[in-house]
Amino acid sequence: MPNNTPDTRNLDLVFERIVDLPPEAIWRAWTTPALITQWFTPAPWETIASEIDLRPGGRFYTVMRSPEGQSFPHEGCYLAVEPCRRLVWTNALGPEFRPANTSAGGPIITAEITLTPEANGTRYHALARHATEADCQAHAAMGFEEGWGKALDQLVALMKRQQG
Template sequence: MFKQDMTVSLEEKIVRMERIFQAPLKLVWEVWTNPLHIEKWWGPKGFTNPTVEFDFKVGGSYRIVMRSPDGVDYPVVGKFLEITPYESFVMTDLVDEHPDEWVKEVQKMAGVTGDRSMLNSKLRVLFEETNGKTKVILLTEFMNNQIRDGFANSGMKEGWSQSFEKLESEALPKTNELIIEKKLSHPIDLVFSAFADQLNINSWWGPNGFTTTTESRDFRVGGKWIYTMKGPDGKIYPNLVEYKVIKDFEYIEYLHGSGDSTKDDNFLVKIWFTSINKNQTIIKMNMIFPNAEIRDTVVAFGAIEGAHQTISRLNQYLN
């Protein structure tokens, strides 16, 4: 099993932390920027995240409420200052809503007094991929070296180390799997019915710029969906779906491939539908490939972006 410890070093006003994950960069980026994944791993062991608001765009805000095992909330808030897709992003890390006791303890460790705003920081997260593995570099910049040292001695390394362990074990999928999760602003019956719709699925299925043409579709266990997708460049992609399990308004499972008997390109797809409230539904899509090499190839080809775009098109279609 791949195991990587985190390294920590001090620079001028900065705590630098690095860790390598056994996953492609796009997959690591996904679990860092999708709130449905963030809630699984953010914070030390034993902490949960009952609130994760993540408007991931320049100028957008975020708010993550970490809840300790004894029920104390530690809200982290800030804004995104810079985003370079699949390379880096920068965000402020404000302690405005942290408990007074925590603020006093950190100030004591740093040997400072005054307004809590002096504990605010800026976090730059960088991603570097080498041979299918991804190095994540955290550069946390403080007001001065004294406050930097106070944070470094307050359990910062231990907290991030445990967060990264959770990211590895609870957010990243198995090496031959890809998991996409997205929240839609529509009730579960409408969302599921769009997948079952024999006639209108062509209206939204596929990434941006793609068109779908159905040859035949039989939405039932044992049934098949034969269709082609035409890319923006005019290239035609044949597809064959064979439905294995269908549970109305809950779950769909199917085998997906090109339909070409000379190719061994089938992979299994599992889709769960979860109702949050009467107007919100979470779709969780798990794609299981024959091996890690094939998974990494489709990730590099754009499978993550394509899946998100398809679900976004579904959301727009339902509007």
């Protein structure tokens, strides 16, 4: 029987780290608009707006601002919401699973954040799936690993201040 499973090795980017926070704190940072605006975009960029409708088909919306003051709105749709465990969204779809207008440019991704409890914190696993190898390479060249790492550092610092 032929294997019809596509080879996705050149379509996915992965970022993983163990962080010194419980899954509940990371979940709260990912699902609270007032917290998203404090950590989501790697400095010196800022996230100046966030809207969250936390359910499959719900809206995930952010506006990022560059150091030069240019704003970049991003809208997507949640695909899976498993509290304190897994969050999946895509910018290929808008709210209510409507096809998105992707003419603005930038990579089209489906992102998945998985939170696994560890002895002293949480294994944070981020997966960015792309439709094409070119999109994946463009996202990597934009600084995927560095940017997602810096954003996670900001998330951890914020949530430790919240706990303190």
